[in-house]
Amino acid sequence: QLQLQESGPGLVKPSETLSLTCTVAGGSIRSSLYYWGWIRQPPGKGLEWIGSIYETGTTYYHPSLKGRVTISMDTSKNQFSLKVASVTAADTAVYYCTASEAAQGHGYWGQGALLIVSS
Amino acid sequence: SFVLTQPPSVSVAPGETARITCGGPNFESKSVNWYQQKPGQAPVLVIYYDSDRPSGIPERFSGSNSGNTATLTISRVEAGDEADYYCQVWDSTSDHWVFGGGTKLTVL
Numbered sequence: 001q002l003q004l005q006e007s008g009p010g011l012v013k014p015s016e017t018l019s020l021t022c023t024v025a026g027g028s029i030r031s032s033l034y035y036w037g038w039i040r041q042p043p044g045k046g047l048e049w050i051g052s053i054y055e056t057g058t059t060y061y062h063p064s065l066k067g068r069v070t071i072s073m074d075t076s077k078n079q080f081s082l083k084v085a086s087v088t089a090a091d092t093a094v095y096y097c098t099a100s101e102a103a104q105g106h107g108y109w110g111q112g113a114l115l116i117v118s119s
Numbered sequence: 120s121f122v123l124t125q126p127p128s129v130s131v132a133p134g135e136t137a138r139i140t141c142g143g144p145n146f147e148s149k150s151v152n153w154y155q156q157k158p159g160q161a162p163v164l165v166i167y168y169d170s171d172r173p174s175g176i177p178e179r180f181s182g183s184n185s186g187n188t189a190t191l192t193i194s195r196v197e198a199g200d201e202a203d204y205y206c207q208v209w210d211s212t213s214d215h216w217v218f219g220g221g222t223k224l225t226v227l
Contacts, residue, residue: 047154047162047205049216062215096161103209105152107173109161 002026002034004097006113012091013119018084022097022110029078030055034108035100036080038071040093041112048093052100053080087117121210123219130225137193139222141206144187151189152207153182155200156221162205166191193224201226 008020022036029036037052051061053071061069070083084091095115099108124142131137141151153166164173166182169189179194193200206219 046203046221047156047207047218049207049218051215060214063213103150103168104171105154105164105167105207106162107164107167109163112161 002099002108004099004108004110006095006097006110008095008113008115010114011116011118012087014088014117015086018082018087018091018115018117020082020095020097020113020115021079022081024078024080024099027099028075029073029080030075033101035060035102036071036073037098037100037106038082039096039098039106040091041096042090042093050082050084050095089117091115092117121208121212121217123206123208123217125204125206125219125222127220128223128225130227131193131196132227133196133198135196137196137200137224139191139193139204139206139224141189141191141219142187143189143208146184146187146189146208149184149208151182151184153180153191154205154207155202156205157202165204196224196226198226200224 003025005023012018035052038050051071053059068085073080094112096112097110098106100106150168154162155165156162169184170182181192203221205221
């Protein structure tokens with residue numbers, strides 16, 4: 001059973017780069033079964049998919065965030081990461097890391113990490 | 120960009136059947152996933168590929184997809200089903216996942 005856990009700073013200043021890491025247990029991020037991804041939820045609002053990465057290193061990003069977002073993998077630590085550049089208050093959200101089996105949807109979720117953008 | 124339309128809220132009495140819809144263009148060519156999210160918790164996948172249930176999801180949860188509308192049906196609704204529900208599809212024109220705006224299910 002996969003288990004995912006987000007970690008990050010909690011607070012980021014406007015215009016800086018937000019960085020989050022997801023540690024995976026119970027499976028390898030080199031598995032061809034899963035796409036590893038990030039989804040966020042601003043306070044009181046709905047879900048927004050940010051992007052995904054596959055074990056080949058292929059990445060997919062939401063069109064509205066492309067150019068500001070980078071997702072990468074560290075196979076030695078069984079982790080994958082999210083970076084969002086030039087953040088504003090609109091990037092304040094709970095960030096979830098997920099695992100999905102292709103089009104079967106996001107079957108595994110971390111507990112979520114709240115990131116606040118504020119000076 | 121692909122837009123999924125859900126009703127903001129649905130109310131149902133315990134024991135009744137709740138139907139939550141998700142509308143979008145050319146749905147018949149897409150697979151729809153559904154998520155349940157209770158307050159303060161991460162979402163849970165309850166339906167994938169329009170109508171398949173992950174292990175551990177009760178049979179009371181079912182899904183269908185016809186024409187331009189997908190429907191999540193919850194039979195014999197319980198108080199514990201009160202949550203926000205989101206539909207999701209893969210937009211293959213620009214290779215990204217799209218979520219509906221969410222529907223709050225209230226159990227009266």
